[in-house]
Amino acid sequence: MLEVAEVGNKVDKAAYKAAVPQMRLDLVNAQYDLRNADFSVVIWIAGDDHVAANDMVNRLNEWMDARFIDTRVFAELTDEEAARPQLWRLWRSLPPKGRMSIFAGGLMRAATMRANGDIDEADFSRWLRHIATMQDQLVSDGTVVLKFFLHTPEKKQRKKLKAAEKDPEQGWWIDQRDWAQLEKLGPTLPFAERILSETSAPGAPWTIVESTNARYRDLTVARTILAALTARLEQPANQGPALADSVFGDFDGQANVLSGVDLSKDLDKETYRRELAKYQAKLHRLAIEARDKGISTVLAFEGWDAAGKGGVIRRVTQALEAGDYRVVPVAAPTEEERKYHYLWRFWRDMPPGGRFVIFDRTWYGRVLVERIEGFAQPAEWQRAYDEINDFESSMVERGMYVAKFWLHISPEEQLARFQAREDTPYKQHKITDEDYRNREKWDDYVNAVDQMVLRTTTDSARWHVIPANSKYYARVATLKAITKGLERTLRRAQ
Amino acid sequence: MLEVAEVGNKVDKAAYKAAVPQMRLDLVNAQYDLRNADFSVVIWIAGDDHVAANDMVNRLNEWMDARFIDTRVFAELTDEEAARPQLWRLWRSLPPKGRMSIFAGGLMRAATMRANGDIDEADFSRWLRHIATMQDQLVSDGTVVLKFFLHTPEKKQRKKLKAAEKDPEQGWWIDQRDWAQLEKLGPTLPFAERILSETSAPGAPWTIVESTNARYRDLTVARTILAALTARLEQPANQGPALADSVFGDFDGQANVLSGVDLSKDLDKETYRRELAKYQAKLHRLAIEARDKGISTVLAFEGWDAAGKGGVIRRVTQALEAGDYRVVPVAAPTEEERKYHYLWRFWRDMPPGGRFVIFDRTWYGRVLVERIEGFAQPAEWQRAYDEINDFESSMVERGMYVAKFWLHISPEEQLARFQAREDTPYKQHKITDEDYRNREKWDDYVNAVDQMVLRTTTDSARWHVIPANSKYYARVATLKAITKGLERTLRRAQ
Numbered sequence: 001m002l003e004v005a006e007v008g009n010k011v012d013k014a015a016y017k018a019a020v021p022q023m024r025l026d027l028v029n030a031q032y033d034l035r036n037a038d039f040s041v042v043i044w045i046a047g048d049d050h051v052a053a054n055d056m057v058n059r060l061n062e063w064m065d066a067r068f069i070d071t072r073v074f075a076e077l078t079d080e081e082a083a084r085p086q087l088w089r090l091w092r093s094l095p096p097k098g099r100m101s102i103f104a105g106g107l108m109r110a111a112t113m114r115a116n117g118d119i120d121e122a123d124f125s126r127w128l129r130h131i132a133t134m135q136d137q138l139v140s141d142g143t144v145v146l147k148f149f150l151h152t153p154e155k156k157q158r159k160k161l162k163a164a165e166k167d168p169e170q171g172w173w174i175d176q177r178d179w180a181q182l183e184k185l186g187p188t189l190p191f192a193e194r195i196l197s198e199t200s201a202p203g204a205p206w207t208i209v210e211s212t213n214a215r216y217r218d219l220t221v222a223r224t225i226l227a228a229l230t231a232r233l234e235q236p237a238n239q240g241p242a243l244a245d246s247v248f249g250d251f252d253g254q255a256n257v258l259s260g261v262d263l264s265k266d267l268d269k270e271t272y273r274r275e276l277a278k279y280q281a282k283l284h285r286l287a288i289e290a291r292d293k294g295i296s297t298v299l300a301f302e303g304w305d306a307a308g309k310g311g312v313i314r315r316v317t318q319a320l321e322a323g324d325y326r327v328v329p330v331a332a333p334t335e336e337e338r339k340y341h342y343l344w345r346f347w348r349d350m351p352p353g354g355r356f357v358i359f360d361r362t363w364y365g366r367v368l369v370e371r372i373e374g375f376a377q378p379a380e381w382q383r384a385y386d387e388i389n390d391f392e393s394s395m396v397e398r399g400m401y402v403a404k405f406w407l408h409i410s411p412e413e414q415l416a417r418f419q420a421r422e423d424t425p426y427k428q429h430k431i432t433d434e435d436y437r438n439r440e441k442w443d444d445y446v447n448a449v450d451q452m453v454l455r456t457t458t459d460s461a462r463w464h465v466i467p468a469n470s471k472y473y474a475r476v477a478t479l480k481a482i483t484k485g486l487e488r489t490l491r492r493a494q
Numbered sequence: 495m496l497e498v499a500e501v502g503n504k505v506d507k508a509a510y511k512a513a514v515p516q517m518r519l520d521l522v523n524a525q526y527d528l529r530n531a532d533f534s535v536v537i538w539i540a541g542d543d544h545v546a547a548n549d550m551v552n553r554l555n556e557w558m559d560a561r562f563i564d565t566r567v568f569a570e571l572t573d574e575e576a577a578r579p580q581l582w583r584l585w586r587s588l589p590p591k592g593r594m595s596i597f598a599g600g601l602m603r604a605a606t607m608r609a610n611g612d613i614d615e616a617d618f619s620r621w622l623r624h625i626a627t628m629q630d631q632l633v634s635d636g637t638v639v640l641k642f643f644l645h646t647p648e649k650k651q652r653k654k655l656k657a658a659e660k661d662p663e664q665g666w667w668i669d670q671r672d673w674a675q676l677e678k679l680g681p682t683l684p685f686a687e688r689i690l691s692e693t694s695a696p697g698a699p700w701t702i703v704e705s706t707n708a709r710y711r712d713l714t715v716a717r718t719i720l721a722a723l724t725a726r727l728e729q730p731a732n733q734g735p736a737l738a739d740s741v742f743g744d745f746d747g748q749a750n751v752l753s754g755v756d757l758s759k760d761l762d763k764e765t766y767r768r769e770l771a772k773y774q775a776k777l778h779r780l781a782i783e784a785r786d787k788g789i790s791t792v793l794a795f796e797g798w799d800a801a802g803k804g805g806v807i808r809r810v811t812q813a814l815e816a817g818d819y820r821v822v823p824v825a826a827p828t829e830e831e832r833k834y835h836y837l838w839r840f841w842r843d844m845p846p847g848g849r850f851v852i853f854d855r856t857w858y859g860r861v862l863v864e865r866i867e868g869f870a871q872p873a874e875w876q877r878a879y880d881e882i883n884d885f886e887s888s889m890v891e892r893g894m895y896v897a898k899f900w901l902h903i904s905p906e907e908q909l910a911r912f913q914a915r916e917d918t919p920y921k922q923h924k925i926t927d928e929d930y931r932n933r934e935k936w937d938d939y940v941n942a943v944d945q946m947v948l949r950t951t952t953d954s955a956r957w958h959v960i961p962a963n964s965k966y967y968a969r970v971a972t973l974k975a976i977t978k979g980l981e982r983t984l985r986r987a988q
Contacts (some may be wrong), residue, residue, distance in 0.1 A: 426522055
């Protein structure tokens with residue numbers, strides 16, 4: 001497929017010299033406008049000609065104002081990266097709104113690894129799928145994604161290297177690795193072509209750039225960036241149409257996942273103490289085993305206000321060594337966090353190998369409070385179910401244990417707890433008028449929880465709806481579920 | 495020395511139950527006030543009783559609002575951490591202003607490693623010195639640093655473990671490792687005591703807490719935190735007195751490091767092209783060797799406006815593979831960055847193993863623009879020289895190559911370049927009125943540069959003052975200095 005780009009495109013020196021100053025000026029101006037825009041720009045530079053890719057990255061940094069470009073070249077995974085889900089480092093490298101990142105190195109690296117057999121077909125396909133999904137997520141979030149594949153026929157590359165080697169002022173950058181890279185090109189290219197075809201999408205197509213002539217290459221890439229950036233600055237992104245209300249409609253009064261929960265479940269104090277000790281002991285042993293095996297755990301806690309999340313989480317962390325877990329309390333996103341895709345901050349908090357991260361409220365806020373309060377547009381929260389499923393599946397693929405809990409109480413129980421909190425001085429700060437206002441939206445939440453549980457329960461990352469009118473019961477039931485799930489994950493890993 | 499704390503302190507159950515609710519309320523209120531304060535809080539929990547330390551960390555998270563506490567327990571170094579200077583992960587874990595972090599695990603870990611011989615005396619002393627220096631830096635920056643050493647006599651610890659093991663509801667958290675830890679206590683304690691004495695400082699003393707009785711321990715630590723936090727909230731930090739002007743005075747008209755620079759140095763075009771190719775080729779080879787050996791490089795560029803830093807940096811990066819370097823342009827700190835010690839953002843950007851980071855403007859802004867414009871208080875910039883020397887020495891100790899460049903031009907040359915920039919469309923954005931205003935402060939800068947070079951030139955991280963009226967000369971001279979310095983660092987590492 002790459003041969004189609006071999007048409008002999010060239011720009012002569014005079015034309016190049018004439019075009020560059022205006023191009024630089026336009027690029028820099030577009031960059032300045034970008035700084036106040038509400039989107040970010042990701043530029044992928046890939047190619048079968050790695051010398052050209054290297055030059056291109058340097059050229060873009062030279063032509064634009066390098067202070068507003070983050071360049072990230074992806075090399076071998078570090079051990080911190082290897083312990084996280086596949087695309088963790090990509091998520092960590094995303095630019096915030098108003099900024100631009102250049103990514104290089106990752107795609108051809110994956111193709112080469114696949115050609116060498118360092119990764120198998122299953123891993124490669126999963127990676128391709130996640131790349132495509134991430135790209136969709138970014139594009140629908142308004143990010144401008146520009147992808148360039150720099151193609152130079154192998155013969156021409158050989159010729160270039162040989163000619164350069166003869167010239168002492170030009171040849172110093174050539175070494176054994178450049179030749180070695182060229183040797184491997186044959187077996188690698190088919191995989192590169194698969195990457196191109198499987199990650200090309202309407203909002204983020206690949207631009208294949210003939211790179212035999214460096215001047216043509218530079219100007220073509222620069223022009224494409226300039227045109228895309230200018231167009232996007234002039235026209236705001238389209239959020240995409242929301243689906244019909246009926247798809248996510250209100251099943252008023254009908255049975256739902258919460259209506260079937262038996263809230264009368266309870267434990268007496270003695271049974272509670274015995275069972276709590278039993279499951280904490282079990283979790284303690286499993287956590288040590290998980291750490292030794294490098295198997296990480298992500299626990300996601302959602303539930304009604306005052307459902308007892310804090311108390312449940314504390315019973316979980318009591319069973320863990322202080323160094324083995326982190327509790328991430330999730331509040332409204334900060335100004336910095338709002339400059340990224342809403343999943344960005346959760347990607348950032350993925351646990352290191354063998355550790356626990358416990359989210360006190362989670363990414364599900366997108367389809368709960370953000371949906372109900374209108375903080376997210378319908379098109380945004382509607383696509384979130386799929387985005388979340390992809391996010392969680394990439395954790396599970398890495399061998400992680402992922403479990404999600406909805407702590408369920410009745411409206412009457414909630415009211416009683418609000419009042420009790422107001423009578424306890426050090427708990428008063430937990431209660432605000434907003435908590436009372438939220439009670440009026442109880443039915444909206446029942447509907448949203450129902451759809452959330454149905455749309456994001458997967459074999460590998462399931463929801464546990466925990467009856468929590470009895471705190472004792474809820475704590476033991478949660479610990480029981482965690483020990484069971486973690487044990488299963490550990491056995492499967494053997 | 496720890497025996498002095500063995501006095502049999504106890505709090506009985508009733509007194510504890512009576513005290514806790516008010517304590518929790520006061521702590522939570524203090525936390526809320528902290529959120530709007532302009533300082534951060536670092537709480538170190540260390541101790542010879544690691545079970546107690548673990549409980550204490552959990553207790554603090556339980557008593558306070560865990561959403562506003564970041565807990566960081568330091569375990570084995572990851573490979574990303576091992577490639578950076580010793581205290582890198584500590585710097586990365588610091589809380590911003592208005593927040594609180596709990597650190598645990600690091601100190602006893604270091605003592606144990608020293609006792610086991612995993613680190614030698616030289617490394618241990620260096621680590622102690624850096625800890626003490628970092629602490630000084632934080633304290634003088636306004637951070638509240640609270641350090642607790644939880645002490646339980648070994649015999650008492652044994653008794654506690656044995657008693658707990660007999661109780662099925664209590665004993666589940668005990669395992670082989672707890673006993674193993676206790677076995678190693680004897681040889682470890684002397685090193686722990688050294689940490690205590692060498693890192694105790696007026697602004698950040700150690701509080702040794704007898705921990706045989708958990709209730710006494712909990713209340714003592716909580717009370718100490720509450721008192722310190724309350725006092726600090728009521729009374730702003732004292733910046734400390736500035737030194738007499740004469741110490742940093744203006745040596746008006748006297749000879750200085752810049753007055754001796756021969757600005758007439760030049761290269762003709764042909765020599766330039768030959769030499770440039772020669773040193774770029776050399777740098778290219780050395781960089782590959784540095785990557786293979788995991789030796790990182792930090793290049794710091796300072797200089798007059800329009801001195802040609804960008805052009806010099808580009809000639810350096812042309813010699814490097816795109817994945818082996820990152821250029822960090824340093825502008826005024828962002829809102830987020832201002833919430834930390836001024837060195838924090840530079841610690842964040844330390845290169846991964848074997849890579850280059852090139853700073854376009856640097857931490858020396860503290861003693862240049864921030865001094866001259868009054869953005870930093872006299873006490874702040876005056877102590878910065880020592881802070882910077884410690885920062886750079888911790889890089890050099892890790893085997894890194896560190897070099898600093900001041901690109902020097904004459905005021906006449908600067909003016910000519912400003913005017914030329916205004917005539918080049920894509921360079922116009924580089925010139926602002928501020929650039930012209932800065933020219934009026936030329937003599938202040940000459941004085942500040944003089945003191946900077948004299949006070950921060952060390953054997954291992956030296957300043958290169960580069961005559962830069964000729965761009966050709968400056969580029970070649972810089973490349974020459976880098977290749978020479980990097981080569982020396984590589985040979986020394988063999």
